[in-house]
Amino acid sequence: MIGDDWGPDTPAWMKSALCRETDPDAFYPDKGGSTVWAKRVCGNCPVRAECLEHALQHNEKHGVWGGLTERQRRRLQERRRHDNPIIDQPDDNTAA
Numbered sequence: 336m337i338g339d340d341w342g343p344d345t346p347a348w349m350k351s352a353l354c355r356e357t358d359p360d361a362f363y364p365d366k367g368g369s370t371v372w373a374k375r376v377c378g379n380c381p382v383r384a385e386c387l388e389h390a391l392q393h394n395e396k397h398g399v400w401g402g403l404t405e406r407q408r409r410r411l412q413e414r415r416r417h418d419n420p421i422i423d424q425p426d427d428n429t430a431a
Contacts, residue, residue, distance in 0.1 A: 348385040353377075363398045370399050377402035 353376050354362060362373045377383050387401020396405055
């Protein structure tokens with residue numbers, strides 16, 4: 336969910352986000368509340384992918400971002416880690 340607080344570090348894509356034109360409470364429902372409406376807005380948003388990546392990179396803990404809830408984003412992060420594990424290999428300079 337994107338607000339209207341534009342600062343010098345605000346990514347340009349945020350200005351095109353459809354959620355700017357909607358009720359922010361829909362993107363931050365109470366526990367057990369519905370996210371259907373927020374996800375519907377995200378589904379039509381031209382910057383959905385950028386929004387989702389922003390939320391993943393900045394570890395957004397609350398709200399619907401890029402059409403996913405915090406729980407869905409956490410699962411996506413886990414899948415990404417599983418599919419692309421970092422393999423520790425010895426540095427060429429430290430090999431004996």
